[in-house]
Amino acid sequence: MTAHVVKWWTILRISLEERFVYRGDFALGTLMRFLPIITQIFLWTAVFAAVEQASTQSGAQASEGAAEQSAAGSATTVAGYSLSAMIAYYLLTMMSRAFSSMPGLASGIALQVRNGEIKKFLIQPVDMIGFLLLTRMAHKLAYYTIAILPFAFVFYLCRGYFELGWPDMQRLVVYVCSLLLAFVLGFFLEASIGLISFWFLEVSSLLFVYNLLTFFLSGHMFPLDLLPDIAQQVVTYLPLHYLAYFPAAVFLEKIPANEMWIGLGVQALWVLAFIGLSRVMLNRGLHRYSGFGG
């Protein structure tokens, strides 16, 4: 048992060291991460201004007596989101994606299958998925131990957008748990996609479709509340919204207290499902690989 702990700790430590090698990439990557948020602020400010203007005009035409309503212009909402809440939502999805995005995981697995590096895991007494999970944890840890500074700075600058302030303790616990589960879910989901390369050597177009779907259906592009009711229902049955929308919605109190625990439970079930799936795929894939070639 201790041997296992030491082994995995060493893998973690070494991948941490590896990550700190790339300083330039790190700095640039962090900077680029914050650019979209500025675009979002401009975009939604414009959208809200337009919506407000439209409602003011229509309100004035409908009844001149209802002036109080339109006077409260700052209360304009889109699908229940005020401008501030909308921007807070984007900041929070950025946070979710910090946990759940897995750049290069699936394509890395595919590459290893194609160039035969995967053999390493057949020859050495080490589990491939465990190894990848630890190196990924190390990547995230390495990145965010430093990136926490610019992150904190941006959130501090944008603190005004969080009109509700900090959520209560219970909500905060669910939020943190859902972020951690988002990491694990993101990992096993993308690992499963990467493992498809045992059957189809090239997974890049598949990955492109997956990334596109994730961008939409995880709530990374816009809050899922904006979708029509039916679409919303469908999306909540998919695992993708746990990668970005769910944690943010918990934080912003878009999900009632009793429902958020259920949501967290379902998220955990999805995690288990994908752990199982990736395991089966790895076993079958390695069997196929060792049966057909190498």
Place this chain on the structure above:
Amino acid sequence: MLVKYGCRLLPPAGEQSIIFPMSIIQIKDLVKTYRVYQKKEGLAASLKGLVKREYKDVNAVAGIDLEVEQGEFVAFLGPNGAGKTTTLKLLSGVIHPTSGSAQVMGYTPWKRDNRYRRRFALVMGQKNQLWWDLPAQESFRLHQQIYRIPPQQFDETLAEISDLLDITRLLKQPVRELSLGERMKMELTAALLHSPDVLFLDEPTIGLDVVAQHNIQQFLKFYQERRKITILLTSHYMKDVAALCKRVVIIAQGQIQYDGSLEGIVDQTTSHKLVSLLLDENEIRTEEFSKYGTVESIELPRVVLRVAREDVAKTLNAILDNHTIHDVTVEDPPLEEVIAEMFSKVDPSIQRATDEDIAASADHAGTESDA
């Protein structure tokens, strides 16, 4: 812990104690057939390939029987695609055979038992098991944990090997900054850290300069003799083989064509010797030499003749009687040539290749599809 072979091989724990045979590696009738997608030329054929594909079966290994004793250093020789690498892959459990059986130290390789995996190592050319951006030392630490090497044993082994290979000063340099030869040495070190009892080497000196090649040969020779480990090696460089292996197994078309000593190949395969004559300056009747044997080359004042083994003495007498000769040497044809001859006997499509062909063909090892 190292297992001593004096008391024969220890059976894998948990299994019935079976009486283990003498050989550390036993291969019986091993067959590996690949299905290869046959793509025809042209766009139309490519489109057709999307719907229906034609496959062809390729026998990479077509029934190999082999026994290797503990402590042997065996070379696999053979033309490209002969099945050498496939055999090593089978023995290291990377691939499943189509049929047949193999036992290494009592384990079936493709079951990939962790206890087996801790006791062998496979080094495949430049396929690296090292982390590119980190010093090799860090990768070695990882190996220590993966293979559960006790700290003291790890330190000792690393110190010993890095001293022998003269890489101690390079251990702290990122691997990407090392030369090809230095990287290969690091690969070897990584493979030997857990003191494997059986080592599979696929083209260990490929792409290296003469000095680095020589270094690695010296190291392997020394280490193998000292630790008495069993090594199977494939190589295209006859120098590797001549320097290291007493036993040579020649594989062609997926089957063993020859199994024995290196010298034996020459005796078995070639029926002639090369007689090299240094002529006197006044000796200009070179056209007459063709009656003594096949003229291999004429570069005055030197003439090389190919003479049947049993006729060598008689021919020499005749030449010395009729010509003024300053010097004579009689030798076996170059090993490369002999082996090429052996290959071409097996497969007529392989023309009598020169040694350059054999050396040049070595670049195949980087491709995955190699059988």
